[in-house]
Amino acid sequence: MGVEQARELMKGFCRVCPICNGKACIGEVPGMGGTGSGSSFMANVESLANIKLKMKVMATHTIPSTATTLLGLDLDIPVLAAPIGGTPFNMSKEISEEKYIMSLLQGCYEQGTVGCTGDGVPDYVYKSGFAAIKAVHGKGIPFLKPWEDTAFLKKAAEVKDLGTELIGIDIDSIGLGTVKMMGTSIPLRTPKQLETLIKKIPYKVILKGIMTPEEAQFAIDAGAAAIVVSNHGGRVLDSAPGTAQVLPSIADKVNGRIPVLVDGGIRFGADVLKMLALGAQAVMIGRPLTIAVFSDFDNGVQNYLAKIKKELVQTMLLTGCEKISDINNTVLYTE
Template sequence: MNVNEIREKSRSVIGPYCKSCPVCNGKACSNKIPGPGSKGTGTVAIKNYEAWQKIEVKMDTLAENKEIDTTFEMFGKTFKYPIFAGPVGAVSQHYSDLYNDNMFNEIYVRACAKSGIAAFTGDGLNEEIMMHATHAIKENSGIGVPTIKPWDKDTCFKKLDLANESNAFAIAMDIDAAGLPFLQGRIPPAGRKSVEELKEIIDYAHVPFIVKGIMSVEGAQKAVDAGAKAIVVSNHGGRVLDGTPATACVLEEIADQFKGQVKIIVDGGIRSGLDVFKALALGADAVIIARPFVNMIYGGKDEGVEAYVQQLGQELENTMMMTGVSSLREISKKNIYK
């Protein structure tokens, strides 16, 4: 099955909120939470997607016809592409009960590792989710990133123990989850963290720490001060705060300031290898893609993930070939019109 067939197939089993659209552009699910939509007006995910479409690439085939190298290195690991599969938690609530988080993460981690990339795993109120996710990561030689929510201190440290034991090559926290409607007023409590609190968490991790949910130079500086080795420029796909700009619109400023100091990852509406190229041209080292992977798992399990990663890789390779670059390092602002 190809990606389109898998997406079609997912439509009948993915539940009432996601419409498995030919292009995952945030329109049909708009503000559906529960569901994969955005908070409030439901416009931020749409903005994320559209901002990438406004950027155009510069064709240049007057270049040495070298082999295209898409390999990406981070924290001592080499990946086939500069692409990660993003954390998606509470799948039975936001999609359908064909899967629970444990079944979903097991496929996600395994299929991504097999495809030459790595999956971030989501977290939730049920403590079993992190236990299973970290187990799946351990089973796959540490190729996965457990992503912990900004819980109270005791809960964070319990989850960090699991993450440390999993041999994960990195650990993340979606620091912006403070804004998730379904975490508010619940046990364990989750919320904002001061730089000092975040530093304590990062110091406890045995491996490089990724802070997800940065939307400004000031925010990036705080993450760096706390000891982050990578940041994810992300507005959580519009799910935590209405009225934020598209990630593509803040990426360049953040990357200009922090490139080389920390790894810069970006997410939000990235759907194709062409979009991946544009993100790298604006200064990202790598990208995260989340929602489309859910369609792939509901429609085709491991095969779905593998088909989508392969398609993204081919699109990225083709864009590199046609813009005159041969390795990721060569991709720069010179390759796009802004």
Template sequence: MNQWYCSVCHEMFDYEDKPVICEICDADHRMIFNIKEVPQSLEQVRDLARKKLKGICAGYPSCDGSFDKICQREAYGKPIGLGGIGLGRSFRGNSEALEKIQLNMSVLGEHFEPDTTCSFLDVDLEFPVLASSTAGAQKYNDAMDETQFCTSVLRGSKEAGTIGLRGDTWFYTLDDNPSLNAMKACEGYGIPIFKPRSQDVLKNLIEKAEDFGCKAFGIDLDGCGSSIMALHGQPVFKKSVKDIEELVSFTNLPFIAKGIMIPDEALMCADAGASVVAVSNHGGRVLDSTPGVATMLPLIREKVGDLVTITADGGVRTGYDVLKMLALGADAVLLGRDIIRAAVGAGTLGVKMHLEHIKKTLKKAMFMTGMKNIKMIDSKILFDYNQNKEEQWEKY
């Protein structure tokens, strides 16, 4: 008799042969492990993801969209998969913008343990990192069932002490929506982000989110150029300020305006009633040659001040990157591609392990820059080449 482990719901079973399906959560055999083979490290999770995503993603430590990476070679002139659109300049620009930023190391003072706790839309979190609104894992080599992917992201996020966003794509429908199916299974502990569909369709989706007890909802405003949605009979549209105001007034759920890269448009969203502005270029997947998110983030924060909560994503791979985004003006940071790999590799377990790793490196980064808690973090921990020596160190 062998013991088997479901990586989506953590249940264990005794069977001679590998179960075809988990009798608790309906996860299929792809997410069930012999107890002796359950991954014990993040590297083992990544190895499993590499095998499942062969030819699509090699799980490189430096996920930056360079042409020596499988994802970007495959993306040029083909469906983009996990790569960036066009020549991948926006994808690379996100990583390059973060890479240019350097942290000031501070080692003198009383010893302390960094406090990473925070809140996001009145939800208490153990650290300000959220799983971003990715979708479509089912179409990557049929790596895993889409609803199980969404469920793994939501459960793994909750178990790690944070909350997950869920996305939307061309095979999600009003009647069969893996994101909302997962929200229901997780008792609403998550935030659905919808493509900019017609107002009537969005209102129907919002009502479902309300029924399932979701904490908020959002619109991928930068998804308005998605050709694959229209190709499959699910058209998307640019949204006006009036459209946003209409959706905000339709529900009591907080609204997240995702995909903002221009300061004036961030302010317009805030004035229209958005609770959160998500600074994002969609991981470099909708328009080539945009600035990196880390370049635009401080400009957007300066424009909107404290009118709204700000999230940022794009090129974030470590807790050190998270700290940089927080110092540039983000209230919370989103992770995309790494969460896909973690979920594909080991379901809920993989997502939890990855997020816990990010939390660990964030705490290390805070400790080494003298930041005792999240509220303390600001631009003074960033080295500024444009200031002379006296101006730079006057911050201290």
């Protein structure tokens, strides 16, 4: 059990580094790395590390509360598990997709939050995710790739049995090598074509893979219920900026019209607070939670999320934030 177990099970896919920062896994897609030079993955981690927090300790408040709500979900912490799928070609040949995703979603459920599920080729990737969401009483968010309309809607129709009213689409996956490798492709869409697709989907749609204010506006125009500022963990476009760098201008543009989530390089409770201070309502954590699954299938995710919560409480306490809605950019040093 622990990191040694994860290192053993993930051999050839992930080195389980002390800090998951993209340096040891440059170009390893498929695998757990970032595409090309790995610079987009590394930029996610580095841009967060470069942000410094203002310590404010002269206050009267009590122990901070991390509870929040998002798209009708009550969350104990503003942290969701990012959708990560494709166990045998990205993570480990030893463990089934079902076992991996069930452990992830169960852990999130027990910690009072929600795990997202991924998609890919073959179909067992999304099917295992859907089964896990059903098992946790709908407390999960299924993410599908933006397949061509008929294929997409066929898969999306299966969401109706899961107990969730949310569905995500990772629109940035048009660039994903793993999908091409499997002999399929994903169409590019104009904002209008995206709107046509979203109109046919009977759930609230979360668009993931927004990196500019212009595309955030397109997402709103197309009818998205929320967006995720994300560069897919640095796996699609090389030389993208870190998500913490682009988040403020996107949050400004959205201006509270829909929730803004963000992922990429979030490793500590302080990183969660930084992302909220930069304008997000909640964050997603990817690779570290996958590694937590492989460290301990029964309690790894629960332990990791408990650690993040403890760090977030401590960071809120030391920056004068009593509740999640108190967090804003006054806690940040700005040049």
